[in-house]
Amino acid sequence: MIPTSADGLTAEYLTGLLRRHGHLATVAGVTAEPIGSGQMAGSYRLVLDSDGDAPRTIVAKLAVGDESQRAFASGAFRNEVRFYAEIAGTLDVPVPRAYGWDISESGAEFVLLLEDLAPAEQGDQIAGCTPGQAEAVAVAAAGLHAPRWCDETWFDVDGFGPVTHDDRLLLESVLEPMADALRGRLALSDEEEAAVGWLVAEAGDWIERPPSRFALTHGDLRVDNVMFAPDGRVTIVDWQTITPGHPLRDIAFLVSTSLSVDDRRRHECSIVAAYHRALSERGVVDYSLDECWTDYLGSLMQAPLIVVFGAGAAQPTERGDRMFHTMLHRSSAAIADHTP
CATH class of the missing domain: 3.30.200.20 (Phosphorylase Kinase; domain 1)
Incomplete structure (x- = not known):
């Protein structure tokens, strides 16, 4: 047993x-x-x-x-x-x-x-992290994405096939009810409501669109899923949501949910640039910083998508609701900053 x-x-x-x-x-x-x-x-x-x-x-x-x-x-x-x-x-x-x-x-x-990683400590999603910590996680994520960048054998793994039209229809059938359930649990601001409405309207097209680049993604890359050692080293944990997809979804999710709004506005460009340098150092070619930044902006929907589905799948708790609301607040500000 x-x-x-x-x-x-x-x-x-x-x-x-x-x-x-x-x-x-x-x-x-x-x-x-x-x-x-x-x-x-x-x-x-x-x-x-x-x-x-x-x-x-x-x-x-x-x-x-x-x-x-x-x-x-x-x-x-x-x-x-x-x-x-x-x-x-x-x-x-x-x-x-x-x-x-x-x-x-x-x-x-x-x-x-x-392995017991003590004295490393788990990040706190509600408190968030520093820009330096977010950059360290983004650079570590390049070690997830770069070694098998655009490796088509990912799609041969059972359960890792490309997103299909049926997948889109399934998503659309449950997304609005799950969004309504979130609205019933959390008192959303106008900006947060706008992000959830944008998700419901656009998510089908977004997930069905073939990614221009792909790698294995963590799928839930945020500071609650990172261990921070006293010497600054980071270790990424909680690999339950892995799937092939656009690698910038991990970076957009990390940056938009784990930093305060002010820190994200001041440092997101430099964090994306550090991630791009790490990709290049690990052998990723024919991928410019401008393309990486464009893909970052195009991946911001990852955050409200994970919030809506995560809140729906998890057992409701006081901390959980605070966490999901904090993530939605931060990411909706990023979406408002970058989406016309």
């Missing part, structure tokens, strides 16, 4: 999982402490009493909640396990080391054992 609560992360289970992934470890005892603020999965820091090559502390991420909730998120769980098991080694993006993984056939149950 794959655990769906911290109680199931027993010494016997952890020993078996570590050994199946090549670690010569015997866990005699374990204590678990909840960490993070994940909307779909639970994360725990485990302190292990063990011998062999297991670390003293490790982070376990697993599907929690009732069966229907876990089944709804099963595709995201498969994505994250697939990322660590098959994809991360083909890229140059900073991620935690994976010590082992387990997933059910349905995908509704999974466990990932990941």
